[in-house]
Structure formats: C-alpha cells, structure tokens
Amino acid sequence: MPCGKKQAIQVDFRIYQEDLEHGPKRVIFSYFFTGKRGIVHAGQKTVWVGLPRMLKGFFSIPVTFSSVYAPAPTLIVYVIFPNGKIIADSATFSVSTCFRNKVELGFSTSQTLPDSEVGLNLLAAPGSTCAVWAVDQSAFLLKPEKELSSSMIYGLFPSVYNSGYPRQVSEDDHSCGFPNSDEPDVFTAFKEVGLKIMSNTNIRKSRLCLTTQSTTMLQETDVITSRPMLMFAQPHKAPNRHLLTSTHQPTMFSPVSPAEEKVHKHFTKTWIWDLYSVGPSGNKSVTVTAPGTITEWKAGMFCTGRNGFGLAPTSNLLVFKPFFVELTLPSSVIQGETFTLKATVFNYLQQCMKIQVTVEEFTHFQLKPCEGCVYSSCLCAGEAKTFQWSVTAEQLGPMNITISTEAVATKELCGKEIPFVPNQGQKDTITKLLLVRPEGVLVEKAHSSILCPKKGSPAQESVSLMLPLNVVEGSVRATVSVTGDLMGTVLQNLDHLVHMPHGCGEQNMVLFAPIVYVLQYLEKTGQLTPEIKERATGFLRKGYQIQLQYQHPDGSFSEFGTKDEYGNTWLTSFVVKCFVQAKPYIFLDNRSIQAALNWLEFHQLPNGCFRNVGQLFHTAMKGGVDGEVPLAAYITAAYLEAGETPESTVVRKALGCIAPSLPKAASTYTQALLAYTFALAKDQQRTQELLDMLDQKAIRAGGQIHWSQSPSETPSAWSPPLSVDVELTAYVLLALLSKPNVTRADLTTASGIVAWLTRQQNAYGGFASTQDTVVALQALAKYAALTYSTKGVAEVRVRSQKGFGRKFQVSYQNRLLVQEVALTEIPGKFSVQAHGSCCVFTRMVLRYNTPFPQVSKSFFLQVKTKPVNCTGNDTHSVTLYVNVRYIGKRAISSMVIVEVSLLSGFVLAPGSGMPVRSLESG
Structure with missing residues (x-):
C-alpha cells in the first residue's frame, strides 16, 4: 500500500438470522489498526441489516496509511451480537515506509566530467538540517546492508506489541501438553497482534488434551517449548475469501521480494560526507566538484527538523570522460636511475579518435623517446594504446610527472571514418608524484636530551650537527622535536620503534611489549584517552595474532615457529610475561598462555634452573663464566612479572638455583639481571648487595650514569651503540625502582641513568634492537610514572648561529604532543634553551646518505x-x-x-x- 494516499478497505460480511433479534437491526462493527506502536487508529461502522435468513453485505473503512502504520499494520474487525456471540477477522497489509519530513536530493545533471563542478539540490521541510553522503556505488555492491534505507530506519525501533502474550499474562494451559485442535478462533485473532481481550462471551474454542507418556514428562519438567505448538503458521491471503467467518484465518499481503545480492571486490573512498541546513525556504543548492575517478556515484540524504525525520531516495551521478589515461611508473627511484614511463590511453566512446600524447618536461629529469615510438595514434571504440618514454631522475625529492592527452581534429581517416572530437573532455592532463631517493646507505643519528630549568634559570645545551666528507649530495635532512613527556615520542611511533625488519618471533615482540608498558604508564598517570587506547590496543591485537604463528603445538614459542625443531626456552618466557601483562587491555586465550607455562615448568631442572632448549640468539645469556644463571634469572623475572609469587613452586625452586651464584656472578649483565630478579622477589638484602657491586662499576660522566659489558670497547663509526649496554643499564634502573621503598637517593641515581638511556634512543623513541628496546622502555615507563607531575609550563627556544630560530610551548595540556620542525642550516651548531618550571625532552635527528661501504x-x-x-x-x-x-x-x-x-x-x-x-x- 502506498504511504500518504487515502484508501478504502472493503469488508465483506455474512450474518445468520439466529444471531439477531427479529426485524431489521442495526449492527455495529468495531475495528482498529495496530502498528509498531500498538493501536494507531480505531473506529466503528454501523450497518442496517434486513430479514433474509443469511444476510450478506459489505462496507468500507477509509484510511490514509502514514508513517505510524508502516511497515505492516494489522486491521482487526469484530462484532458482538445480542445473543452474546462474537465473530472477528484480521488482515495484515504491507505499507511502503515513509516519513513525515518529505525530503528530496538531486544532481543538476546526470552525467559530468571528472574534476568538474556540478550542482546538488536539497529539498526538505523548512529549518531542517540534512546529512548528505556520496560514495562509489561499488561500495554498496560489496556491502549492500550498509546502505541507509527506510527499512533500516524502521528496523531500529522494535515493535511495542509482538505476536502472542508475555508469559506473565499468558492464558495457555501448559498442563494440557499437546492439544488435539489448533483451529483458529476469535481469541487467536487478538492474540496474534498482542492485544489482551477480557470478555464474558465465548471467544475461545475448547481444547481436548491428549495425555501421553511424553506429554506427562513435559508437564513435570515445565518445558516451555510445547507452547509454540499452539501458534499458527505465517498468515497468508486466501483468494476470494470473505471476512468475518466464525473462525479466524488472518490475511497477509506479501511485500516485494528483495533484489539479488551482488558482490563487488573494488572499493573506493567517500566523496561527500557533510551537513547542510536548508533554511526557512526548505531549499538549498550546493556546488560540488566531481572526483577524478571514472565511476557512478550514489548520493543520499536524511534530514531532521520540526516535522521529524526524512530520508531521500538516492540520486546517481555518472562521472565519465571520452578517454582515460593511466600512468605506469614505480613509486620511487634512485637518483640517476633510468626507468620506463608508460602511459596507456583507453577510448570509452563508440567512435574513433585521433589521440596525441605529450609529456611536460622539467629541469629535474631527462626525457628520451623510446626507439621507434610514436606519440599520436588512432583509437577506435574500446581500444587502448600504450606510449612509453625513458626517464632519468636527476634531483632528489618528490617529482611530478605530467602527461597531457588530447583528441585532435584531423582529416586523416581512422580506419574508414573521420576521427571524432568530443565537445567536452577532449583534453585530459594527469599528474603523478614520483619520489626520487638518494643512493647509498641511510645514516640516522639522534641526539636526545632532558632539560630541566631550575629556579628561573634556563637549562641549555649546544648541539653540533656535522656531516662526513662522503655524504651523498642532496640527501641531508634534519629535524628537532620537543615533548613534555618522557614517553611522548614512543607513543607517537608505537608501530615502528625500531628501524629493522620484523621476520621472527622475537622481533615481532617489539611491536607488542612496549605498547603494554606505555598503556600501563598512561593508565597510572591518568592520561589514557579512549582514542589512544583504541589505537594502542589495535596494535596489540595485531601483534598478538602474529605472535601466535610462532607457537608450537606443545605451547612453546620459537623464532621461526614450527619451522624450528624445538621451542625456545628464553623466547617462551619472554612472550608469556608480555601476554599476561597485556590481558587487562585485549582478549588473550588463557589456554595458549597456560600451555607455554606448562612447557617451561616441564623444562625446569631438579636444581631449579631451566634447560636451554632451542637456539639462544641472545648473546649475553649464552652461559660463559656464569653458566646457566642468566637464563634462569631471566625466566624467574618473567614468572614474577607475570604475577607469580616468590612462594610459588616454580619461582621458589628457580630462586634456589640463582641465589648460590650471587657471589660468583662475574659479568655486569648477570649482576644487573640478578638485581632486578631479586628486587621482584622482594629480597631486599640480595638486591642491595648487587646494587652496591654495580655501583662500583658505574660509568659516570656529565650527569649521566650507565654500565657497560665491555667498557674498553669503542664502537666503530658503522656500529650502533651496544645493545647489551642499554639492556643491562635498564635492568639496573628497574632494580632501583622495583625496591619496596624507593628513596630520594634512588631517584637521583635513576635520573642519571635515564639521562644516559634517553641519549641512546633512536629517532623513533626505540633503541637498536628488540631486547634493549623492550627492557629500556619498560624501565623508562616505570621511572616516568614515579616522577609524573601535572604542574609547570616551559618554553623551548632553538637557535642557530646563522639565524634560525623557533619557540615551542609545553604545558600539561599538550605534554604528550611531539612538536617537530625541520632544521635547514646543516651542517651547523644549535643552542637549545628551556625556560619555565617543568622538564622537557628534546631530540635532534640528522639523516643523510653515504656511499655503500666497500x-x-x-x-x-x-x-x-x-x-x-x-x-x-x-x-x-x-x-x-x-x-x-x-x-x-x-x-x-x-x-x-x-x-x-x-x-x-x-x-x-x-x-x-x-x-x-x-x-x-x-
């Protein structure tokens, strides 16, 4: 039934004389319509009937189906006779969905050229605000259920009254089991629309209960599944059936069947997604620019206002041009490299055209035609032609490649016809960006500092950015960044903290573990926003799914998963502790975690140490003079970080393994790892004993403190800082901060360690490898949480000797923001000053390329x-x-x-x- 149009519904009736008193009588027929909101309309019709024994007749019920009726109203008509008899019937109608706010949307033309302006006309009730969208129609071929439709809107609001009665007011006799009759009656007519009827008339046919062994069992267990047996099948329309028979047989007018679903694999971006107000006139015209994509766009709109909600039918716009050019070129090339540029032209018309192709020349590249190539050609209906050139990139940076294609007028025939020149779109120009990269090896150097002004005196330092003699010309770039939070840069680069490939089970953890420590820090300091949490947990879920690929059926993990013969003891403990710590933020399968813990426990030796299974890539843990102690200490710390107590069986036995080795621990790395392990185990005496031993080995210079596994070794110009030194220094910091009572002296020592660790960070906030990044960021996050303060503001000034100057403002409101600017005067010397009342974290990054080492x-x-x-x-x-x-x-x-x-x-x-x-x- 159409919405908003007046209808007359005819009701046919037959009445037997015995149901009436003698003589002509007035019969009152009552009716009502039910919709999703319950009863939406009710009324009565009075009909005078005559003397024949069976009286026939009909009457009409006028109705205008509006939005309150849709989508499937039910009409119930009933009559009560003087003798107390009642008859009723019902019919369900399919009504087109509609809304009170009548809205329309349309383009000024049905077809246009790419990147051309087109009008968009909006019509709605005065004062309405309208939301307009336009997307490629292929998006809805892929997911048709995502398209906004009137049925979707109506589906958002469930029916107030569903079929049948709630259990609290149900009149079904559950003790009856399975009745032998399911014939419809007046009671059923009302029940099917959820209407409760109270009457002293006989409206329900009696049921004869059949009691069998199975029904008796159902009665005893009060199984509710027997109740639907009393309900009737989906109502349907019987042909030429009269209403108002003494039995109830509801009528249903079926809605139109849905279109066949199609799937399309190509998805493009949204074009329009905006809000407009139509104003008091109810009309608005908007000028929009059609995208460059050749496709059909589908636009829709819904509006809200005083008249309520309105949804416009979709409007289509075909973006089309006579011919199309597609450029084929690499995403990037090396400076001085020659590549082939290809342009393919497609003819979309049914006529032939003469096409001429031209490349716009610039000074930053050399262009050479290929041997025997021509750059004009006939293209007939549906044909394509490829043109190509040899291009040599000479200048670094982004380079625009621009190609113009034109349909030219000529008297020369293309086949047997004169070339056609379209009135619109006869010329097309396309530009693509090509990145020209420098040759050689990228060198990346970062200089990080913590500047804390005191009592009105600025904190400052000088940084010299120098270049080697063999730097590749044009490859130099540098930046300076400022943030108010120690973890600010780390938070910005959660997905690429380390500039290295991720191809094994250990390297993947650098995409997982640091995120857990950052989330813990932000949560403790009250800085975790829903946006940050959503982004961080997204990385966690991805890293977790990838890491499961490296788990063996026995629960262990290894660098290459099942490609390795055995699992890896060290990596399994590393993964388990990270998984347990991530449980508050994402879902992790407890079975995989427990399987890994069982595997580790299985490989614990009688003396409490752990058997080294699999290939151990961590050089500092490969035994040597300290034997199996470093590995046992690492696994013990992992158990404690995962929530095990020192009294648990596994940890107690493991501590029994590493405790006797305390006086014999020779390497600085082992001592640092043992100090952290005993700090977690709350063994203050052994922790302090180890920290005292380490204090004697500390390297102090310029307010910074660190430790080195091999203090005499000096890294070469090609070597990054020793990862093991970063890792063991971070373990000392963790041991200091994991003590039950952290003193002011401990924090003073910790600040010197943090000053050195931040100097070793790379441009992204990470370090050289996975383990030093994970352990150092865990330590830095713990320190940042202990020293967190919401007070203070600062201004950072960066100046050069040649006139460069820039100021940065840091406060509590933007402390997580990383403010960055490019430095142009390289090589050069820069001064950095911090004024104010809070610490700031600065980082200068210098990048350049050098020739490949021989x-x-x-x-x-x-x-x-x-x-x-x-x-x-x-x-x-x-x-x-x-x-x-x-x-x-x-x-x-x-x-x-x-x-x-x-x-x-x-x-x-x-x-x-x-x-x-x-x-x-x-």
Missing part, C-alpha cells in the same frame, strides 16, 4: 645476477643470487638478516617470495 669487518657479501647485463628482452626478468658469510671475531654469529631492495620498477616474481632460512658453519 669493506665489512663482520660479513662477506657476494651478489650475482642472471643475466649479468640487462639488454633486449632480458630486462623483463632478473634472477638474484645472494651469498653471505660471517667473518667476525666470534665463533658463531647471532641471527643475521639479509635485506634485498628490489630494482625500481621490479616486483618479486610469483613463487620467489618463499622465506629462506639456512644455517651453515665452517
């Missing part, structure tokens, strides 16, 4: 290609052979990662992307 002290690398030279047809496919050999001082290396960067414009051939893992010695 000699390596640690590895021998040999690369061969087949073919050797790229000539002719051989340029389409190249096979690469890489041979790596360790030639360093150690007997065996730790894990080695070989990164292969593909040539610009090349992709990995299918089947060539299999991960290669090989271990050879000798």
Whole structure:
C-alpha cells in the first residue's frame, strides 16, 4: 500500500438470522489498526441489516496509511451480537515506509566530467538540517546492508506489541501438553497482534488434551517449548475469501521480494560526507566538484527538523570522460636511475579518435623517446594504446610527472571514418608524484636530551650537527622535536620503534611489549584517552595474532615457529610475561598462555634452573663464566612479572638455583639481571648487595650514569651503540625502582641513568634492537610514572648561529604532543634553551646518505645476477643470487638478516617470495 494516499478497505460480511433479534437491526462493527506502536487508529461502522435468513453485505473503512502504520499494520474487525456471540477477522497489509519530513536530493545533471563542478539540490521541510553522503556505488555492491534505507530506519525501533502474550499474562494451559485442535478462533485473532481481550462471551474454542507418556514428562519438567505448538503458521491471503467467518484465518499481503545480492571486490573512498541546513525556504543548492575517478556515484540524504525525520531516495551521478589515461611508473627511484614511463590511453566512446600524447618536461629529469615510438595514434571504440618514454631522475625529492592527452581534429581517416572530437573532455592532463631517493646507505643519528630549568634559570645545551666528507649530495635532512613527556615520542611511533625488519618471533615482540608498558604508564598517570587506547590496543591485537604463528603445538614459542625443531626456552618466557601483562587491555586465550607455562615448568631442572632448549640468539645469556644463571634469572623475572609469587613452586625452586651464584656472578649483565630478579622477589638484602657491586662499576660522566659489558670497547663509526649496554643499564634502573621503598637517593641515581638511556634512543623513541628496546622502555615507563607531575609550563627556544630560530610551548595540556620542525642550516651548531618550571625532552635527528661501504669487518657479501647485463628482452626478468658469510671475531654469529631492495620498477616474481632460512658453519 502506498504511504500518504487515502484508501478504502472493503469488508465483506455474512450474518445468520439466529444471531439477531427479529426485524431489521442495526449492527455495529468495531475495528482498529495496530502498528509498531500498538493501536494507531480505531473506529466503528454501523450497518442496517434486513430479514433474509443469511444476510450478506459489505462496507468500507477509509484510511490514509502514514508513517505510524508502516511497515505492516494489522486491521482487526469484530462484532458482538445480542445473543452474546462474537465473530472477528484480521488482515495484515504491507505499507511502503515513509516519513513525515518529505525530503528530496538531486544532481543538476546526470552525467559530468571528472574534476568538474556540478550542482546538488536539497529539498526538505523548512529549518531542517540534512546529512548528505556520496560514495562509489561499488561500495554498496560489496556491502549492500550498509546502505541507509527506510527499512533500516524502521528496523531500529522494535515493535511495542509482538505476536502472542508475555508469559506473565499468558492464558495457555501448559498442563494440557499437546492439544488435539489448533483451529483458529476469535481469541487467536487478538492474540496474534498482542492485544489482551477480557470478555464474558465465548471467544475461545475448547481444547481436548491428549495425555501421553511424553506429554506427562513435559508437564513435570515445565518445558516451555510445547507452547509454540499452539501458534499458527505465517498468515497468508486466501483468494476470494470473505471476512468475518466464525473462525479466524488472518490475511497477509506479501511485500516485494528483495533484489539479488551482488558482490563487488573494488572499493573506493567517500566523496561527500557533510551537513547542510536548508533554511526557512526548505531549499538549498550546493556546488560540488566531481572526483577524478571514472565511476557512478550514489548520493543520499536524511534530514531532521520540526516535522521529524526524512530520508531521500538516492540520486546517481555518472562521472565519465571520452578517454582515460593511466600512468605506469614505480613509486620511487634512485637518483640517476633510468626507468620506463608508460602511459596507456583507453577510448570509452563508440567512435574513433585521433589521440596525441605529450609529456611536460622539467629541469629535474631527462626525457628520451623510446626507439621507434610514436606519440599520436588512432583509437577506435574500446581500444587502448600504450606510449612509453625513458626517464632519468636527476634531483632528489618528490617529482611530478605530467602527461597531457588530447583528441585532435584531423582529416586523416581512422580506419574508414573521420576521427571524432568530443565537445567536452577532449583534453585530459594527469599528474603523478614520483619520489626520487638518494643512493647509498641511510645514516640516522639522534641526539636526545632532558632539560630541566631550575629556579628561573634556563637549562641549555649546544648541539653540533656535522656531516662526513662522503655524504651523498642532496640527501641531508634534519629535524628537532620537543615533548613534555618522557614517553611522548614512543607513543607517537608505537608501530615502528625500531628501524629493522620484523621476520621472527622475537622481533615481532617489539611491536607488542612496549605498547603494554606505555598503556600501563598512561593508565597510572591518568592520561589514557579512549582514542589512544583504541589505537594502542589495535596494535596489540595485531601483534598478538602474529605472535601466535610462532607457537608450537606443545605451547612453546620459537623464532621461526614450527619451522624450528624445538621451542625456545628464553623466547617462551619472554612472550608469556608480555601476554599476561597485556590481558587487562585485549582478549588473550588463557589456554595458549597456560600451555607455554606448562612447557617451561616441564623444562625446569631438579636444581631449579631451566634447560636451554632451542637456539639462544641472545648473546649475553649464552652461559660463559656464569653458566646457566642468566637464563634462569631471566625466566624467574618473567614468572614474577607475570604475577607469580616468590612462594610459588616454580619461582621458589628457580630462586634456589640463582641465589648460590650471587657471589660468583662475574659479568655486569648477570649482576644487573640478578638485581632486578631479586628486587621482584622482594629480597631486599640480595638486591642491595648487587646494587652496591654495580655501583662500583658505574660509568659516570656529565650527569649521566650507565654500565657497560665491555667498557674498553669503542664502537666503530658503522656500529650502533651496544645493545647489551642499554639492556643491562635498564635492568639496573628497574632494580632501583622495583625496591619496596624507593628513596630520594634512588631517584637521583635513576635520573642519571635515564639521562644516559634517553641519549641512546633512536629517532623513533626505540633503541637498536628488540631486547634493549623492550627492557629500556619498560624501565623508562616505570621511572616516568614515579616522577609524573601535572604542574609547570616551559618554553623551548632553538637557535642557530646563522639565524634560525623557533619557540615551542609545553604545558600539561599538550605534554604528550611531539612538536617537530625541520632544521635547514646543516651542517651547523644549535643552542637549545628551556625556560619555565617543568622538564622537557628534546631530540635532534640528522639523516643523510653515504656511499655503500666497500669493506665489512663482520660479513662477506657476494651478489650475482642472471643475466649479468640487462639488454633486449632480458630486462623483463632478473634472477638474484645472494651469498653471505660471517667473518667476525666470534665463533658463531647471532641471527643475521639479509635485506634485498628490489630494482625500481621490479616486483618479486610469483613463487620467489618463499622465506629462506639456512644455517651453515665452517
């Protein structure tokens, strides 16, 4: 039934004379309509009937179906005779959904060119506010259920009265079991629309109960599933059936069946997503620019106002042009590299066109036509033609490639017809961005500082950014950043704290563990916002799912998962402690955690130590003079961090393993790890004893404190800071801050350690590898939580000797914000001053490229290609052979990662992307 249009519903009736008194009588028919909100309309019709024995007739009920009726109102008509008999019937109608606010949306044209202006006309009740959207129609082919429709809106509001009665007012006789009759009656007519009827007339047919062994059992157990047996099937319309028979057979007019669902794999972005007010006139015209994508856009609108809600039918706009140009080029190239630029032109018309293609030339690249190529051609209906050039990139940075294509008028025939020139869209220009990267190896240096002004005196330092002689010209860039929070930079770079590949079960944890410590810190300090939590937990869930790929069926974890023969004791304990600490933030399967704990307990030796299963890549834990103590201490700390108490069986036995080794612990790393483990176990005496031993080994300089495994070693210019030194220094900091009572002296020592640790951070807030990043950030987060303050503001001034100047404002409101600006005067000397009443954290990052080193002290690398030279047809496919050999001082290396960067414009051939893992010695 249409919405808003007046209808007349005809009701046919038959009455028997015995139901009336003698003589013509007035019969009053009562009726009402029920909708989602209950009874929406009621009335009566009076009909005079005559003397024949069976009286027939009809009458009409006028009704205008509005929004309160939709989508499926039910009409019930009943009559009560003088003798007390009552008859009734019902019918359900399918009404088109509609709303009180009549709104319309339409484009000024049904077809337009890309990037051209088009009018959008809005019509609604005066004063309405309208939400307008426009997306590629393919989006709804992929997910049709996401399209806003009137049925979706109506579905948001459930029916007040459903079929049947609630249990509290039900009149079903549950003791009856299965009745032998399910014939409809007047009672059923009212029950099916949820209306309770109270009458002293006989409105319900009697039920004869059949009692069997099975029904008796149902009565005893009070099973409610027998109740639906009394309900009737879905109502349907019987052909040519009269209403008002003494039995109830409801009528249903079926709605139109839904369209067949289609699936489309291509999804594009939204074009329009905005709010508009139509004003007092109820009309508004908006000018919008059509996107450059050739597709059909579907636009919709809903409005709200004094007249209520309104939903407009969708309006379509076809964005089309006579021909289309597609550029094929790599995303980036190396400076000085030559690549092939390809432009493919497609003809969408049914006529032939003469197409001419031109590349706009610039000074930052060289353009050469390919041998034998022409740049004008006939294109007939449905044809495509590819044009290509040789391009050499000469200048670093982003480079725009612009190509113009034009349909030109000519008297030369294309086939047998004169080339067609369209009135609109006869010329098309497309620009694509190409990144030109410098050659050589990227060198990235970061200088981090903590500046704390005191009593009105500024804190300051000078930083010199110097360049080597062999720097690649044009590759230098530098930045300075300021934040008011020790964890600010870390929070900004949660997904790339370490600039290294992530290809194994240990490296993946750098995407997981630090996020847990950052969340703990933000939660303790009251800075965890819903936005930050959503972003961080998203990374956690992703890291968790990836990490499960490295778990063995026995519950253990290893670097390469089931590709390894055995699980890894150290990695399993590392993963377990991180998983347990992440449980407050994401869902983790307790079964996988318990399986890993069971596996570790299984490999605990009678003396409390742990068997080293699997290949241990952590060099500092490979035994040596300290034997199996470092590994046992690490696993014990992991158990304690995971929530185990020192009195638990596993931890108690493990402490019995490491405690006797305390006087014999020789390496600084082992002492630091033991100090942290005993601090977690609340063994104050052993913790302080170890901290005193470490204090004698501390390296103090310029207000900074750190420890080194090999103090005499000086890293070469190509080596990053020693990861083990960062890790063991962080363990000392954790031991200090994990004591039951942290004194002011402890915090003073901790501030010196933090000053050194922050100096070792990379540009992203991480460190050199996974373990030093995880342990150091855990320690820094613990220190930041203990020293957190909401008081104070600061102003940071950065100046150079050549005139550069910039100011940064830091306060409690923006303390997590990382403020960054580019430095242009490189090389140069900069001064950084902090004025105010709170500490700030500054970081200068210098990046440049240097030529590839010719000699390596640690590895021998040999690369061969087949073919050797790229000539002719051989340029389409190249096979690469890489041979790596360790030639360093150690007997065996730790894990080695070989990164292969593909040539610009090349992709990995299918089947060539299999991960290669090989271990050879000798």
